[in-house]
Each structure stands twice: as C-alpha cells, then as structure tokens.
Amino acid sequence: MTSIVSKSRLSDEVFRLEVEAPMVARERKAGQFVIVQADEDFGERIPLTIADADPARGRIVLVFQTVGASTHALAAKEIGDRITLLGPLGNPTHIERFGKAVCVGGGIGLAPLHPIVGALKAAGNEVTVIAGARTAELLVMQDELAALADELIVVTDDGSAGRKALVTEPLKEICAGSARPDVVVAIGPPIMMKFCAETTRPFGVKTLVSLNTIMIDGTGMCGGCRVAVGGETKFVCVDGPEFDGHLVDWDGMMSRLRSYKKQEEEAHHKCHLEDKIAGVVR
C-alpha cells in the first residue's frame, strides 16, 4: 500500500497524483507503468503509465483521466489515503541516439510521453513534440514538455489552443519534409496511435506506440492484455508496452478494449448517480 502525498486536478477530467513509492521511483525507467487499485478488496486493477518520478524523494507521479468507475474511485482519493500499487512494470522504452525524433502525445498520453522526451533528449536526440487534445483544457504537461523539447507543436480538435488540426497533420508534414524523422513515438488513444502509424507507414519511419490494454496482474499471468503484433500474439505486460505501430493489429486491440463496455457504462452510471446522491459536484 502506498500513500498519496499530493493531488491536483489538471482539468475537469484529468487528475495528477503524487504517491510515495520509493522502490518504484528508484527502479523505473521511461516507458514503464504501474498497476493501481483504489481498494484492496474490491477495487479493479488498472494499468497507468508513470508520468514522472523523483527517486530522491521516493515519489512517482500518475496522471489519469476519469473514464470509468475505477478511475473515478482513484480520483476520489485524497492526500493521505492509501492505494495499492505494483511496479514498475513492462519493458522500458528503447532509448538510443536515433537523430531526429518526433514524439506525438494525445490527451492524457502526454503524461507518459514526458519521461520519454526527457530520455530521448538526454541521449542526444533532436526532439519535436506534437501535443494534441480534444480541447485546450485537456492539454496536460505543456510547460514541462516545452522545457524539454526542441520544438513543441500544439494542436486541438476545436482550435481552442494551437492549430485546429489532428496530430497526424503536422506529423505528415514533418515526414514529408526535408528532415525526415528517424523515429516517431506516439502515445495516446488507440485510434490516434493507429492513425499516426498509418501516417508514417508510407514514409517508412520507425514508429513506436505504447499500448494500454486491459490487464489484471501485469506480470504475464492472465493474458488479458494480449494483442496480435505482426501476426504473433504478444502480451503487453511482459513483451511491451511498446511495439512497432506498423505491426499492431489495431482493430483487434480496440475491440478487446471494449470487452466490458456495457458493464463499464453501468458501473460509471452508478458511480455518477451515487455522487449525485452524495451531493458531490463533478
């Protein structure tokens, strides 16, 4: 069990928790994730990518969006509350001096992208960050990313910040330009990662994506996270979470993510109803 040491709300739906996890803070590398559980007995185990870590103070940062009952339960936790946390899990991002790197982050995906940008910079890469979101409010970690990246391109679906475009538009322009990137890292909703991979495919640019699938243990035991990559079944928890975006069976992966859609909607509805009864304003 780990304690929450700070909590802030980055937007209506996005929360930032800092938790005490000295072992995880010490061991974690860019690209790894943790599994958290809001309640030890009845909570669901959900994977969240580590957004940042402070080994000196023994803390890690989690940034998440309230999308279902379990993330709402997590958001309802306050400073001093304890949660279950296991990690760091998954393989770290493969970092080397690629040359020119483009990092694409969509919405909440900007949080896990941040340590990767840092690691790529530290390895001597020239890094362009494309930060996208539905609307300005959901653009998280802008200052941190701006401080690290050589160039930060901001796009929103509604034009409320930066350019009114999808992330794939600037990505395509960069790939088609004179300085073609050596690597692209895309983290965000599956549909965004899929289209980033489709955008880079004709240019032959290596594209890494970080998959966030359904998981229980996160250690290779349940197989719930399996996804076809290049026609082979892989476990996201032990083989990933990063894969070659050009080889991922996106449609299969997205349909597996919807496995419990109906139950999740009911649970979500129920927790909103309970909040209303309790007088909590969301």
Added chain:
Amino acid sequence: MNEAERTLGKDELDRLASEALKGLAALRAEGRDPSPRDRLGLPVQDMPCQDGQERSRNMFEVAEGYSEAQARLEAERCLLCKNAPCVQGCPVRVDIPGFITKIREGDYPAAARVIKRTNLLPSVCGRVCPQESQCQANCTAGKSLKSVDSAVQIGRLERWVADTERACGACDLPDVGNASGKRVAVVGSGPAGLTTAIDLRREGHEVVVYEAFQKAGGVMVYGIPEFRLPKSLIAMESKLLEEMGVRYELNFLVGRTRKLGALLAEDGFDAVFVGAGAGLPKFMEIPGENLVGVFSANEYLTRANLMKAYDRERAATPIYPSRRVAVLGGGNVAMDSARMALRLGAEEVHVLYRRTREEMPARAEEVGHAMEEGIVFDFLTSPTRVIGDKEGRAEALEILSYALGEADASGRRSPVAIRGSERVESFDTVIVAIGNESNPLLARTSPDLKVDRRGHILVDEKQRTSIDRVYAGGDIVLGAATVILAMGEGRRAAAAINELLA
C-alpha cells in the same frame, strides 16, 4: 463409492457412522480388538456434499467435511501397516499412521501436531491434494479391497483434523528458533513459498516473503475457487505465518520492483528462494483466439477469485456475461473454470476434451462433481477456430471430432482427428485451460539464472539454481504441478538453505 451412497446427506452419514462406531465399541466391550478383517469390513466414509443443483449456483464449499463420528470411523479403517506405504506416496512424508492413531485415541490436537511436523497447510492439502494418486494409491486397505476408492480416506481425515483444530481456535504455532541473524527472501507466496518460509523461520532466520498480488497465497488465492478452497482458510494460514514472524511484502514484483541480484548484493539477504509459480497461459494457437470473449483460465479464475468479480454489488472488476461457455482442456483448472462459469450465471457450460474421461488429467472427484452440477462433457473434440461477430466478439467454435488411436510412448492413446467431421456450435465465451508456459520475467531480468528450453528454472537435487545462494521450487521449476509437489520442493529448498546458513 457408488452414486446412491453419495446422495446421502450429512446427517444420515453421521448417523450411520455413529451406529458403526457403537458396533466397534460393543466388540471392544467384549474384550476383542477389531481384526484387520473387521476393519476392512467397515464402510468407506463418503464426503457429505452440497446438492449438485443447489451448489451449482452458489460459491459455498462443495464438500462439507466429515462429522466427528465419520472421522473416528474412517480412522478405524486404517490397518496401521508397519511399513506405512501411504507415507511413501506423500511428497512431504506426513506421518499418516501416526496422526490416524491420534484420531482413534480422540486426541485431536495431537493428531494436528503430528501432521504439522511435516505439513503446515493441512487444511489446504486435505482439500486439494490428489490423494488417490499419492498416499491413498498405496493404501493396503484399498489394495485388499481391490479399489483405490476403498483406500482409507487420508485426505478427508487430514482436512477434518485441520478444520477441527481451527474450529477450537487453538492452532499451535511451530516453534521458532533463536534469531540466527541470517535473512532469507522468499519470492512468491504460493504453496512452495509459504512452506519454505515456515521451515526457514523454524531455524530462526528472518524471512521476508515477496508477493506481486495484493494478497498472499498465490494460486491458492487467485486460482483455486472458493467452492473448493475457501479463501478465509488461506487468510488464516498466512496470518499464522505472520504470527511466526514471517514478514510479507505485498505488491512487490521481484525482477521489476527489485532485481533478484539486488536482494543478495544490496539488501542484505543471505539467500533467496524463488517460488514464483507458473507463468504465461498457453493458448491453442488457432484462428480467432484473440477475439473478445476468449479468456485464459488464469484470467477468468483470477477475476472470479482474487478480484471477487462474483460479488457484483461490491467488486469493481467485471466478469464477462456468458450464456454458452466452452472450456478447452481436461485438467483440474478446466474443471474449476467450468464450474465457476456455471456459478457466475452461464446457462450451459461444455468442456471440450480431445480424449475421453479415462485420459483426463483432472481428479476423478472433480470430474464427478462437475458432472453432478450439470457441466456437459464433449469428449473427443477440439476446436479448430473461434468465429467472431462483426464487433469482434466470439460467437461460435468450429469443432473437429477425434477418435482414440494407438497408445503412444507415454501409454496414453493419442487422439486422431476424424477428417471432415468439422461442425460449428455457438458459444459466446471460450476459456482456454491447457496449461502455462513459464514466466520469462525473472530469467530476462537476471541473465545468470539458467532456465531450460521451456523457461523453467534449472535446479539441482538441493533446489539450487545457477546463481549462488539462489534456490527455486514449485511450478517455476516443475511446470504446472500440484500444491503438494510445490510444497515438497519448498521443504527441500528450505532444508538446503538451512544447511547453508547453519
């Protein structure tokens, strides 16, 4: 055991046993001790069980346990053979005639102490050990009566002793030796890890057990269902360990949270035991296996057991809503999955197995229980692909029929596909229960740890791995085995570690 007897209720079984005991008492009153022949004439005591139909919709334990009279009578069936062939069949060498003698004498706490000299988890082993192929297979009573079913019901007696001890709230803790100043890390809190931890603690070593899940118990908590092994038992057993001074570090994955080598090099441990358990679930490698509605047994059972998905009001972990379920495989895990699916509300559950009932690796008792509950067995069948709807959800299986061919090298008759026998049958849920591969995590993060071709950790006769002061045992060494075999390995490893640290 015949089917008619099995349907007798708890009270009736108790009444019959009490009467038989009276007969024995009368014999003794005449100054005669029952002869072996008298003993062989006593009826085998059946296990009282919840009614098949009723239990198929609840999570309560199926087997209700002996009454005192049943236990006393079953104990009278034992011939107390001098050479005790039963003990030879037990991987941890429980003194079976010894504890049975104590039951006969009515000294139940002493019976528990005899068992616990070699087995600290009798309430678990009494429930899930395959006694019919271990101790009971060697039983002289069974051999004399020409049926393993007529063996002394050692497992049921073991369970009764453990349950009786627990019910009176006076569980003796094993003695803990004087502090040795040595520290041992135990990786994994399943049967291998817990057994090792106990034996190390007895020698006075400081023991820390690392567990990746939020609860201790390993497969006994996430895998074996409540209706076969109540979770409250495991919670109590692991609390006993804490009372002995064993410390648990839950939510800690050795290999990731901390490297194996770091435990020895930096954290001050003098030795490490790895009992990390089986790993990656195997799949059939047929088309459509990644469709929604296809699960590994590990996932399905973990949702239902550890994550308590059956408690729909309170548990946040969802369970897939199933109507028609196909379970692939013929082992105990397949039986557990099928019976769990039924309890979670499936209308119809089929077990698809490539061979016949005789070749099934599952315990006969579990197969029998599953049949009583209404599980349908489709023997000599195996799916060739999973068919999905346009949403990517499983809706049917294409199934091929088999016939048994010649016996192979292992003596099992191998199934041969009947060409052209493919048919399509609708199933919305498929649970794959065909075993596990080993988990690659420790080997990947500790390159010096030697594993075999299939990823199982290589050990010598003392459970030593290729890394100095690192020992291993249980499923991570054996592949998928049983609770008791894992415990046997744990004991051997603990003995070797105790020798090393002496």
